[in-house]
Amino acid sequence: MxxxxxxxxxxxxxxxxxxxxxxxxxxxxxxxxxGLLTSTPAPARAETVPPAKVLGGSFADPDVMKVGDTYWAYATNAGGKNVPTASAPSLAGPWTRQSTDAMPTRPSWVKQTGGWHWAPEVFQLGSTYVMYYTARSAVHDRQCIGMATSSKPQGPFTDDSGKAMICHPDEGGDIDAASYTEGGKRYILYKSDANAIGKPPTLFLQEVSARNGRSLVGSRVALLRNDRAEESGVIEAPTLVKRQGRYVLFYSAGYYGKNEDGISPYFTSYATSTTLKGTYTKAYRPLVTRASTDKVMNGPGGQDVVTGADGDHLILHGHTTEGRSMYQAALGWINGYPVVRGSRVxxxxxxxxxxxxxxxxxxxxxxxxxxxxxxxxxxxxxxxxxxxxxxxxxxxxxxxxxxxxxxxxxxxxxxxxxxxxxxxxxxxxxxxxxxxxxxxxxxxxxxxxxxxxxxxxxxxxxx
Structure with a gap:
């Protein structure tokens, strides 16, 4: 590219x-x-600081936002909840799981059975909290993107629109929504779930109304596509930030599950551009992999970038014996390129x-x-x-x-x-x-x- x-x-x-x-x-x-992909990493020593598991159990595709003095995290459905949540006084924790479901009622357009609520993204719009979420369309039987709102960060979030916000069933559906703002404009990023129908997926950018976060403005723009062998036909979970004059589009790729040896090839990488709508050029090597963390993380992905009191952090999940748990690592920048502490460079x-x-x-x-x-x-x-x-x-x-x-x-x-x-x-x-x-x-x-x-x-x- x-x-x-x-x-x-x-x-x-x-x-x-x-x-x-x-x-x-x-x-x-x-x-x-x-980060380095290597077949024979040296064992990690105690001197280095690896990515830290901050919330155990199943908490996949974590999204984190700060409200006042509290951090709120949202995840893919688990434990009988459509949208599990957790809160903490700092990114390092301690994190406390909330007993309530942030989205207890499935909207009318959503299939009412099965665990199909994925990868929520929450942001504040005035006094309202907005959640982009992925769910199964009852009509098309494909994953599509919806929008729900709440007066509180912990919910309950409701969607009374009666239809999906973004849905292209002919392209395999749409998943993994993320929000980005710049110059008074708001955008939604998402993945066309084309690999669900055996086709290469694409990451899209779409302007939306800055007033309500829902109404689509103009045409969508394709930012990045699956085109590398190690991606195994999958590229997803877009997260866009701008640092030091450079646009950095984080994404996850590879098979999200585990092979027969219990190893997950899923990884986090990024692409950069000097303009919002591209062209985006992928990094030479993935940013965070099982190998680059000296096996501390297994299948790192579903990432989010969160700014704390001490700078930026990368929040992501990794396979553990408890499920896909939430990890946190310090994130730095040099000339607009990301460096993750605990992942080999x-x-x-x-x-x-x-x-x-x-x-x-x-x-x-x-x-x-x-x-x-x-x-x-x-x-x-x-x-x-x-x-x-x-x-x-x-x-x-x-x-x-x-x-x-x-x-x-x-x-x-x-x-x-x-x-x-x-x-x-x-x-x-x-x-x-x-x-x-x-x-x-x-x-x-x-x-x-x-x-x-x-x-x-x-x-x-x-x-």
Whole structure:
């Protein structure tokens, strides 16, 4: 979804060059920051802060809003409730499930049996609370989007319109509504549920009346479509924000359930654009996956972006033994690109600032290049990484050492914080070692300096 043909490696290189210019002309930075999909992640260490499970049990597709001093969360039907709710004094909790159903009565246009109420989105419009929700049309037997209102955030929400707000049964139906406002205008985002009829789904943007949030204005605009193998024919759950001049469209993709091994391939990713209506370009790698969180989360998706007292947070669900439970993670931004604390971000060594070292091609390496000849006392590789919050992180270093055990001294912002140890192996046999570090919020310089013997660097991942 770019205007000119660009290879994946070249696209990442161009983004990283832009990041370098943004921060400092003498620094090499790893932007286009995304979570890593890797088949053999190193075990997580206690130093890093993973996404936190803040509400157990089944609470899928969470939507969170703040009213006064209280956070309210809404989820897909569970426990006999059409719209389960919970409240908390902070995003970290403690969260308390409400005993009442936020939408106890199904509207007349909705099928009256079965668990078909999905992915509610709630926002305030004047003194009224508005809920976009997905339900099964009694006429078309497809999922469609409705709108309900309440005088209180906990409900009860009612929909007396007698019909769905958005419904395209010929396209497989519509699900996963989200709200976005800009310049006095309101928009609804949603997914055409085309994969329900074996066709590629699309994420749409539609302007609605700023006065009532329901009346459609003009024509809808297609923002993003399923077009990658790892998406398994599914792209859904759009969430749109604008940060640092860039539009960021989060979405979930892949199979939401679990395979025979109990592993869910569902993941959260994003696409960016410089204009509201696109073109949107997908991130090079997914943002949050089971692997990128070192297996802390299983099938992370159904995300929402919520701003707290300490900045933005990503709220999402993940499979647990209790169901799809709610998680929270710190979310930061660099040049309009998201970084999630606890989800690995990859930075290529060859894009760093090199001193008395050189880049060579390597077929088995990430992006096909590595840094070698880090052979002398003044040899070093400096990478700039981004931390959403100050604190402890793990730096996972992919290396090769084939002439005895080797080390690099690891400096963070010009202060040595540790040593990367590289057990002897073989050149072009790439392995990973982990170094715990403490980072400040924002951009940090991590420098690898020649230590004992010799090693080559492929890339690092920071979580």
């Amino acid at each position: 770019v205007h000119v043909p660009v290879t994946p490696g070249r696209r990442l290189e161009l983004i990283m060059k832009s990041f370098r210019r943004l921060v400092c002309t003498t620094l090499a930075l790893g932007v286009g920051v995304t 990859r930075y290529e060594a060859e894009n760093g600032v090199l001193n008395d070292a050189s880049v060579r091609s390597e077929a088995g390496a990430s992006q096909g290049k590595v840094v070698g000849k880090i052979d002398n006392a003044d040899s070093s590789v400096t990478l700039s990484v981004y931390a959403p919050r100050a604190g402890k992180y793990n730096v996972h270093v992919r290396f090769a050492a084939g002439y005895g055990d080797a080390t690099h001294k690891v400096f963070v912002n010009d202060t040595q914080q540790g040593t990367a140890n590289y057990p002897n192996g073989a050149w072009s046999s790439w392995r990973t070692t982990t170094v715990p570090v403490t980072l400040t919020e924002g951009v940090n310089k991590i420098k690898f300096v020649k230590g004992k013997a010799w090693a080559e660097l492929d890339q690092i991942e920071v979580a």
